[in-house]
Amino acid sequence: MAASLVSSTASYALKPFDSQARRIPRQRRNETRTCALIGQVDNTNLTRRQAALGALVGGLSLLQTAEANAFLGIGEPSKEEIYKEDTAxxxxxxxxxxxLDKGDPTKEDAMNxxxxxxxxWVAKYRRDNKFGGRPSYGNTYSALNALAGHFNSFGPTAPLPKKRLERIQKELEDATRMLGRGR
Incomplete structure (x- = not known):
């Protein structure tokens, strides 16, 4: 048994453009189309309106998937929001x-x-001019730099001198306040 693909050629009877109707005539309704299955003929017609609606629905469904959002950049948080989250x-x-107290056993892990x-944080925002001039960036960077310098010199468990600790805490408070203001 040899299966054959049944196909019918659609003949379009296009008329010249009718200036009175301002549209091209539609295709005939009794035209047959070939199905993808062998030996079956589909007698349904697909209008331009149905095709356009299907394309619109398909396009909208692509925009709603997470992969499309990541690919197209739609719905992702802005650099500003990421900066605020990272800095906070x-x-x-x-x-x-x-x-943490000096004798706390988790202090070394916390400092590391x-x-x-x-x-x-510094590697991500140091060269970004959009954030480099902000007061929140300057205060955060200054506090982190002072803390890193102390722990590089004295180790992660060494206590901070009172004056240095007060300065770092003041800069952290200022940075938090400026970040809340969007600066």
Missing amino acids: KILKDVGAALS NVRKETNA
Whole structure:
């Protein structure tokens, strides 16, 4: 049994453009189309309106998927929002690490975590001119630099001198306040 693909050629009877109607005539309704299945003929017609509606629905469904959002850049947080989140997180983590007592067994791990976060934050925003001139950036960078310098010289468990600790805490507070103002 040899299966054959049934196809019919659609003949279009196009008339010259009718200036009175201002449109090209539609195709005939009784025209047959070939289905993808072998030996079956589909007698349904697809109008231009239905095709346009299908294309519109397909396009909108692409915009709603997460992959399309990441690919097209739609719905992603802006650089401004990412900066605020990153800076608020590092300010909170540094404040929590500074509040630990000298004898706390988790202090060394907390300070090493702050060091990694500091390196990542500085590397991400140091060369970005959009954020480099902000007061929140300057205060955060100054506090992180003072903290990193102390722990590079004296180790992660060494206590901060009172004057240095007060200055770092003041800069962290100022940075938090400026970040809240969007500066």
